[in-house]
Amino acid sequence: MQTTHQLCTFFLADLFVGLDVSQVQEVVRHQTLTRVPLAPGSLRGLLNLRGQIVLTIDLRRCFGLRDDPGDPLPMHVVALAGDEVVSLLVDRIGDILEVNDSSFEGVPETVYGTARELIRGAYKLEDQLLLELDLEKAVAIAEGGSQNGRTPNLAGQEMQVSLPQRNTLRKGNAS
Amino acid sequence: MNLVGELVLARNQVLQSAAGQTDATLQDPVQRINLITGELQESVMRTRMQPIATVWNRLPRVARDLALALGKEVRLTLEGKDTGLDRSIIESIKDPLTHLLRNALDHGIETPEVRRQRGKPIEGHVHLRAYHEGGQVNIEMSDDGGGIDPQRVGLKAVERGLLSREQLGRLAERELLQMIFLPGFSTAEKVTDVSGRGVGMDVVKTNIEKLGGAIDVQSRPGQGTAVRIKIPLTLAIIPALLVTAGGDRYAIPQASLLELVRLEPGEARGRMEELCGMPVYRLRGTLLPVVYLNRLLDVETADPSGLGSVTIVVLQAGSRPFGLVVDEVHDTQEIVVKALARPLRSIPLYAGATILGDGRVALILDVVGLAQRARVVSEGRDASAAAPKGTPSEPGEVRRALLVCGGGEEQRVAIQLSQVQRLEVIPSSAVEWADGRQVVQYRGGLLSLVWLDGVARDGPGPLHVIVSSQEGRLIGLVVGHIFDTVEAGSAVQQTGSRPGLLGSAVIQQRVTDLIDLPALLQSARPDLFEAGSLSGRV
Numbered sequence: 001m002q003t004t005h006q007l008c009t010f011f012l013a014d015l016f017v018g019l020d021v022s023q024v025q026e027v028v029r030h031q032t033l034t035r036v037p038l039a040p041g042s043l044r045g046l047l048n049l050r051g052q053i054v055l056t057i058d059l060r061r062c063f064g065l066r067d068d069p070g071d072p073l074p075m076h077v078v079a080l081a082g083d084e085v086v087s088l089l090v091d092r093i094g095d096i097l098e099v100n101d102s103s104f105e106g107v108p109e110t111v112y113g114t115a116r117e118l119i120r121g122a123y124k125l126e127d128q129l130l131l132e133l134d135l136e137k138a139v140a141i142a143e144g145g146s147q148n149g150r151t152p153n154l155a156g157q158e159m160q161v162s163l164p165q166r167n168t169l170r171k172g173n174a175s
Numbered sequence: 176m177n178l179v180g181e182l183v184l185a186r187n188q189v190l191q192s193a194a195g196q197t198d199a200t201l202q203d204p205v206q207r208i209n210l211i212t213g214e215l216q217e218s219v220m221r222t223r224m225q226p227i228a229t230v231w232n233r234l235p236r237v238a239r240d241l242a243l244a245l246g247k248e249v250r251l252t253l254e255g256k257d258t259g260l261d262r263s264i265i266e267s268i269k270d271p272l273t274h275l276l277r278n279a280l281d282h283g284i285e286t287p288e289v290r291r292q293r294g295k296p297i298e299g300h301v302h303l304r305a306y307h308e309g310g311q312v313n314i315e316m317s318d319d320g321g322g323i324d325p326q327r328v329g330l331k332a333v334e335r336g337l338l339s340r341e342q343l344g345r346l347a348e349r350e351l352l353q354m355i356f357l358p359g360f361s362t363a364e365k366v367t368d369v370s371g372r373g374v375g376m377d378v379v380k381t382n383i384e385k386l387g388g389a390i391d392v393q394s395r396p397g398q399g400t401a402v403r404i405k406i407p408l409t410l411a412i413i414p415a416l417l418v419t420a421g422g423d424r425y426a427i428p429q430a431s432l433l434e435l436v437r438l439e440p441g442e443a444r445g446r447m448e449e450l451c452g453m454p455v456y457r458l459r460g461t462l463l464p465v466v467y468l469n470r471l472l473d474v475e476t477a478d479p480s481g482l483g484s485v486t487i488v489v490l491q492a493g494s495r496p497f498g499l500v501v502d503e504v505h506d507t508q509e510i511v512v513k514a515l516a517r518p519l520r521s522i523p524l525y526a527g528a529t530i531l532g533d534g535r536v537a538l539i540l541d542v543v544g545l546a547q548r549a550r551v552v553s554e555g556r557d558a559s560a561a562a563p564k565g566t567p568s569e570p571g572e573v574r575r576a577l578l579v580c581g582g583g584e585e586q587r588v589a590i591q592l593s594q595v596q597r598l599e600v601i602p603s604s605a606v607e608w609a610d611g612r613q614v615v616q617y618r619g620g621l622l623s624l625v626w627l628d629g630v631a632r633d634g635p636g637p638l639h640v641i642v643s644s645q646e647g648r649l650i651g652l653v654v655g656h657i658f659d660t661v662e663a664g665s666a667v668q669q670t671g672s673r674p675g676l677l678g679s680a681v682i683q684q685r686v687t688d689l690i691d692l693p694a695l696l697q698s699a700r701p702d703l704f705e706a707g708s709l710s711g712r713v
Contacts, residue, residue, distance in 0.1 A: 046528055
């Protein structure tokens, strides 16, 4: 008998990514984010979800993709990472897809750099590859990132996380 | 319990919406709700708060039994046992605290032979301290044991494959120490029955973090270790001042707030000065080191030219006040302190987060974290230029040798070297009580001790004492730390307001209080200065 999974899917630039539905709490539209200065670049800010303060992770930044200047209204996938609720900033939401375990394979060769750490593997669909997100890893990587980009991985590998240039207006001091 | 917190937030939102309206039939019930919510909140908090003594009371027994089993001698002191904690937290910290105590006794405090060899008093000292600060409970456990060697920790981490050899070379000592919180970690030479493999720091950390708290460890190999735990008070509803910096709003716990100063454009230029590269503000007789919130946060400021009006929030962190420049100040609100998401807890500037009346999230600033980071910023700025040993002199002024010491919590004082007889380092175990006062046996007589404001009286570490002779008697001033001797001009910035305080000056880029030692000692112990004292006892 074939086992199947249901994945909640979404888009990050050209990447088609999915997350097991059991981890997904809900999907919400663009919310007002309170930024957290001095936090690693991938931690975009905090949002108010019915009274609960939820940390928002910018998946594009996790994957080393440049910020998208075009789309002003990204979506939030609210998910459960371990015992903490986080929201993932994504470009667009896709459908809930049922995938076959038999179509699952390890991380494809075409995925390189940081993305390899973030993906559990990929499902081979008819016309495209669906990458399955490793949520706990994504949170750990977002947390461990620094503002200037280098993320030492405790397992001994160093990863380059390319962060987009922030538009910080640094004005001269008042004295 | 959470319900009350949610009620408070909803009450804030209702108040905010109703503020703009004049309908009396709305205002009356809104005010009722406001009052009732306040009372409910207070009453619930009271019923839920318990003193930490509930947990602590068993610890001396644990310590005694353990010390006996291990053949060590240990003294356990407790400070702040009335500090209140929410009922649910009390239960949850029992185990972590017990575990930390076991670790301190088992792996921290050395055997009497080793201690004797190291010139330490045979009896080890473990000190527990609890206090509230800015909506959080702080619990510190410090010992005067062997400390944790960061190098050994690093090597163990490499051994366990948690770190590569080249990374080991690059990590700072502080970062190496953090490795002890990794799962499956232990540097114990041998396994003892008592605390297993010294295992569990990762478990302790997980348990603390489950409560929304954070844990940190500091150590000096050979001298001791200090573990600090911070836990947010659930149902911490505190009054806070809302300010703006870089376009965002932040909350500052009112408990740390001393006052607000607003300088109009002309005034600002006049009263704000720069002394030795650090901005300061002259506030009625004290020099206030000033930091800019937008710089600390690395965000844009609303006033890049610096020519507009300046708003300074005067805050107290530990013993020394400092000024925080913000873009704008708003009102004071009662806010519900919510723990920060775990990934953000390591940022020292934030104590938590809250939801404001308009539904937006605002970060709560950690005043102690602000003060510490401000020091880093101001010291770092001049780190590249070699710091001159003293301050430059004005023509015609007398230059004197000053002894610079630390008081409590980053406070600095300077004493004329001519007033100092000797500098001594005395183990805290040597302090005895005579006639209701603390003394040490010194050179055949008794040295009376006076503690400088802010210096902990009960810590396990050795005492740094400045001995001076007053009217034939030796009196010792206990300071936190003795830094350096500098030569400085006598340009005192302001006259002091307390006895013994001459004023303050900037020495080695730090605001330093100038002390007149005889006057200070006299005001602390007038009995020792009476001519022809009748006490007879030395």
